Amino acid sequence: MESIRGRLTLWYATALILSIAVFAVVLYFARRSATYQDLDRRIQSEADLTAGILAESYRARGTLVEKDTSGRPFLTAEVAAVLEVVPDYLLVTSRDGRLLFASPDARALTFGEFEQLITITQPPTGAGSHTTGRYRVAPNGPTLHYIVRAVPDAGDQFGAIFAGANTRSAELQLEQLVLTILVAFFVGVVPAILVGGWLAGRAMEPVDRMITEVREITDGRSLHRRLAMPMARDELARLAETVNQMMTRLERSFAALRRFTADASHELKTPLTVVRAGVERAITRPGMPQEALAPLEETLQQVNRMTELLDSLLTLARADEGRAELHREPVDMREIVEEAGETGELLAEHAGVGIEIRLPAEPLVLAVDRSRIRQLALNLIENAVKYTPRGGQVSVELAGNDGRVVFTVADTGIGIAPGDLPHVFDRFWRADSARTRTSERAGTGLGLAICKWIAEAHGGTIEVQSRPGRGTTFTVGLPRTETSSH
């Protein structure tokens, strides 16, 4: 689950379903035990009633068992008529185990089933005691809850009374209950989960709003803005307050950085200007001895390198703040690449590397910062030559298609290890093992970071593809739509 809202809903639904399920199970078993107790009470009272009737009739009339012509015993008709009204399954046997009476339900059974019932109807051993049980009449027949009891107060004519009730009605009741629970479950739980999800969403809504607001503020340009404080003093209000405090500190540190950038510009560049001024004056003074000139030239070179590094750092610091400054003007990209290309040819000649520069026939006019794009082109070409061994080849191409201008610098140089590729645009990145080996001097390590900034500040992209030992290709894509807006 990706959102708190989803997780909340899930937890809520799980808890709801679990508690309802526990409730349903408890309800079912309680109901079941009550139902079967009822059933047991019913057969108990039926058996007791029968025993009472027999005892009563015995006191009034003496013998209650007659014999038919074939010598089979049966219950006197008057008593049988009374017992006829007792519901369910009722059997009365004689002392020697012969059937004296069967209720209408019992008589409806098949002969075999009937015989089985009679074998169960054995008088219990202890006088006045009874046995109970459950008996399935036939594989598909009714299941009976039954009780068998003796008939102590009716002389010695009777053996046992069997009273049994079909469990079907109890089962039906329970099935009904299960059905009701299921219906209630779906009718109740599904809407409850939907409502729960909606509530969770509502609770999270201010958080979503806050996310949007914070995102707008932290784009670097509107750090002075603050989150609106909710009315209630709840957790969200405290969060908003904390975020606001954090933003105040961020704003302060950004302001400090801006101040530092400006101060650093001045404080570091003024001494550099002084050094430069002195060196330049000395170096251009006629008649300076040559031994003095060489260290001066070395100093001048280092001053320039420091200036370059300082400029790169300040440029990137400003870019971080989102204050990308470009001085755009319409420029024919071919001019820039041609000029950088000539420098590339000179570098390539020195390095013994072949170079090919392909330009389109038509002008490619874009609104760009001329000096920045020049820096980008020079950087990429210089890098390509630097990391290509003698005898290699560098290809520079400028092409315009529908919406984009694509500038490509490809070399057959030493390449970049796959593990290093994601880092080539990082600041101060250098693959120490391979890339510095052939270079005559280490660069500032900011060149490609600057290139990336330049491409992106123009709304473009910069990509690199490389295979160690095979070469590297840098591709810069610049959007063409800018021309019309400037």
Next chain:
Amino acid sequence: MKILVIEDDKTVGEYVRRGLDEAGYHVDLVGDGDEGLRRASGKGSSYDMMVLDLRLPRLSGIEVLRTLRDRGVGLPVLVLTAQDSVDFKVQALRMGADDYVTKPFAFEELLARVEALGRRPKAIAPPTLKVNGLVLDTGSREVTRDGKRIELTPKEYAVLEYLMRHQGRVMSRTLITEYAWDYHFDPGTNIVDVVITRLRKKIDQAKEPKLIHTVRGVGYVVRT
């Protein structure tokens, strides 16, 4: 042509003053904004241009500039600034500056801008530079030796022009690189050497006297 330089840093100020002086300008150097403003807008002020540092003690460069323009003084102003951010430069230009140079600057760059502002490049840089039989026409960008035309690429031309402009003086590789390429372009390899090799082929090969000379460890000089 009189130039007023307002710069509180003595070394930089002196460097600008002497450099412009050598280039044939008459230069006055003052160390703070009040004094500069008094001199530039006072009665009988005869300056043709002002070079103004933006960070000055007491009265800042921006304030000097604003006061100057408020008083209706239309003197061309070249601003020196350590701030290379675009918005800062835009601010200076809005306040009435005519151009700016970012610190640290090569003197050549300052001079080029002063020349452009003073609209008198001819007096400072003659259109045709000559060394022995080698002639470079800065107007048409044509180069000939002993009357024979020599074709040069833009970078070759730039390097040769720089050396000929300062003929007889040793110009270091760094200075040449700065002039012919972007000020901050530092290719590490000695690209100047490559250009010089090419120039020698085109200019000095099979010709006497040799005009381009190497100063080991430093740079090059053009002289007979």
